[in-house]
Amino acid sequence: MSGKTSADNDALLRQHGLQVTAQRLAVLRSVSGRPHSTADEIDKIVRAEIGAISRQAVYDALGILTDKGLIRRIQPARSPARYENRVGDNHHHLICRTCSRMVDVDCAIGETPCLTAADDSGYEIDEAEVVYWGRCPECVAATSVSSGDSQAKSL
Numbered sequence: 215m216s217g218k219t220s221a222d223n224d225a226l227l228r229q230h231g232l233q234v235t236a237q238r239l240a241v242l243r244s245v246s247g248r249p250h251s252t253a254d255e256i257d258k259i260v261r262a263e264i265g266a267i268s269r270q271a272v273y274d275a276l277g278i279l280t281d282k283g284l285i286r287r288i289q290p291a292r293s294p295a296r297y298e299n300r301v302g303d304n305h306h307h308l309i310c311r312t313c314s315r316m317v318d319v320d321c322a323i324g325e326t327p328c329l330t331a332a333d334d335s336g337y338e339i340d341e342a343e344v345v346y347w348g349r350c351p352e353c354v355a356a357t358s359v360s361s362g363d364s365q366a367k368s369l
């Protein structure tokens with residue numbers, strides 16, 4: 215969805231004061247290609263793509279890219295962290311309790327009203343993490359199909 219070329223990713227790394235390495239480029243590419251992937255999933259994609267890279271190197275690259283703000287780390291309750299390259303717009307997420315699929319959802323009203331806390335206790339707020347939990351359409355459909363099948367054949 216980002217439509218970013220590898221040259222853009224090169225420039226992005228440099229803009230953030232990072233040395234351009236094959237590892238960082240590969241990690242950045244897989245996060246943009248498969249947003250909301252876990253570190254394990256990214257590790258698999260990167261390894262399939264460039265081969266010789268240690269798991270630690272992938273984790274290190276994820277860490278530094280997150281620290282520098284090129285990618286965003288989402289840490290839903292009771293599940294592994296996910297990474298995405300859509301940063302800086304304070305969007306939120308929908309997560310399916312059944313299959314763990316995560317999708318983006320724009321800020322509820324648009325103007326990041328979620329950053330306007332009812333009582334900010336004097337904090338300078340710059341981010342709100344909102345996660346909507348539920349079931350995705352596929353999982354809802356799958357349940358209604360199997361429950362509609364009342365004459366279930368037991369083997």
Ligand SMILES: [Zn+2]
Pocket residue numbers: 310311312313314315349350351352353354
């Ligand atoms: Zn689901």
Ligand SMILES: [Zn+2]
Pocket residue numbers: 249250298300305306307317318319
């Ligand atoms: Zn997202």
